[in-house]
Amino acid sequence: MSEHTSATTATGINMYDVRPTAEVPAESPLAWSYHHTGHPGVSQRSRVVIRERALLGHVVLRGGAIVLDEAVRQVLGFGLPARPNTLSQDPSGERSAQWLSPDEWLVIVPGGEEFSLEAKLREALGDAHYAIVNVSGGQTLLELEGEAATELLMKSTPYDVHPAGFPVGKGVTTVFAKSNLILRRPAEDRWELVLRRSFADYLYRWLLDASQEYAIGVDD
Amino acid sequence: MLHIYCPYCEELREEEEFHPKGQAHITRPADPDACSDEEWGDYLFFRDNPRGIHHEMWVHAIGCRKFFNVTRNTVTYEILETYPMGEQPHFTAEYPEGKPADQLNDAQQEPSRQEGVHV
Numbered sequence: 625m626s627e628h629t630s631a632t633t634a635t636g637i638n639m640y641d642v643r644p645t646a647e648v649p650a651e652s653p654l655a656w657s658y659h660h661t662g663h664p665g666v667s668q669r670s671r672v673v674i675r676e677r678a679l680l681g682h683v684v685l686r687g688g689a690i691v692l693d694e695a696v697r698q699v700l701g702f703g704l705p706a707r708p709n710t711l712s713q714d715p716s717g718e719r720s721a722q723w724l725s726p727d728e729w730l731v732i733v734p735g736g737e738e739f740s741l742e743a744k745l746r747e748a749l750g751d752a753h754y755a756i757v758n759v760s761g762g763q764t765l766l767e768l769e770g771e772a773a774t775e776l777l778m779k780s781t782p783y784d785v786h787p788a789g790f791p792v793g794k795g796v797t798t799v800f801a802k803s804n805l806i807l808r809r810p811a812e813d814r815w816e817l818v819l820r821r822s823f824a825d826y827l828y829r830w831l832l833d834a835s836q837e838y839a840i841g842v843d844d
Numbered sequence: 845m846l847h848i849y850c851p852y853c854e855e856l857r858e859e860e861e862f863h864p865k866g867q868a869h870i871t872r873p874a875d876p877d878a879c880s881d882e883e884w885g886d887y888l889f890f891r892d893n894p895r896g897i898h899h900e901m902w903v904h905a906i907g908c909r910k911f912f913n914v915t916r917n918t919v920t921y922e923i924l925e926t927y928p929m930g931e932q933p934h935f936t937a938e939y940p941e942g943k944p945a946d947q948l949n950d951a952q953q954e955p956s957r958q959e960g961v962h963v
Contacts, residue, residue, distance in 0.1 A: 707854075708852065708853050708854050708855075708908075709853055709854075709855065724908065725852060725907075725908035725909055725910055726852050726908065726910065728908075782858040782860060783857075783858070796853075796907070797906060797907050797908070798857070798861060798906060798907065799858065799860050799861055799906050804906040
């Protein structure tokens with residue numbers, strides 16, 4: 625195996641790049657849904673637009689907040705969110721870290737960066753007590769925009785998505801259409817849904833069905 | 845539907861996100877080999893079923909996935925308090941209005957929640 629597809633850290637942990645080169649064809653968890661269910665285009669009437677951000681790097685960090693925060697700050701340039709149910713991002717909004725539980729965070733980076741991120745974090749963490757898991761293959765991210773986005777969310781989740789209760793920078797794991805997902809609001813007019821791949825088709829079809837009245841469009 | 849306060853998420857969430865996990869504050873016998881069959885059987889199988897104040901474990905299954913404790917009134921379904929693992933309740937059968945201030949002393953130590961890893 626070539627050098628950049630696998631590596632061993634100083635502390636003896638073997639790492640493998642699950643998607644070593646771009647030539648290997650990869651499909652988003654929704655590829656089949658697009659083929660089978662279709663994807664209505666965005667029109668003038670569309671009050672909700674969804675867009676998949678496929679094949680991003682999703683990494684779950686577990687361990688003590690102080691130790692992980694220092695390492696993340698060193699590698700990514702911004703710290704972990706300090707409060708429960710919040711999100712921190714770099715200025716471009718391309719990289720983010722979200723609180724999932726008192727000892728667990730989800731870091732999302734552009735696709736392809738996750739392997740080097742993991743290596744750098746492991747190097748920064750040294751002998752600390754922690755776990756890093758690359759879960760990129762297990763989930764996907766959907767962006768939701770448009771004036772009716774909140775209405776669509778209100779149909780789907782019991783969580784209060786009113787702007788007063790869900791300010792920008794918040795992110796929660798909650799019930800969504802009898803399944804569950806991570807719901808977050810990185811910007812004033814944009815919501816993000818982090819779905820498990822096994823629920824992706826179901827939730828995609830749910831979203832299309834629930835927002836038919838808003839003339840939903842799927843942005844490619 | 846109950847609205848339950850998760851002490852780790854620090855906010856009220858829908859009951860749908862939680863699962864009850866039975867009686868709280870059950871300690872495993874320190875030396876199982878020294879237990880009589882009756883003691884071990886009590887530990888494994890026998891649970892309290894009080895009328896009134898009861899301490900239970902709940903898990904925030906769709907959320908932070910942490911276990912925590914709930915003091916609940918089994919007659920009115922009222923949830924009197926929720927508190928993280930390792931802490932003691934303020935409301936008990938002896939003190940249904942909450943323990944007086946002098947009872948809340950020493951044993952109340954705040955676990956290192958931000959650190960996550962208990963030392």
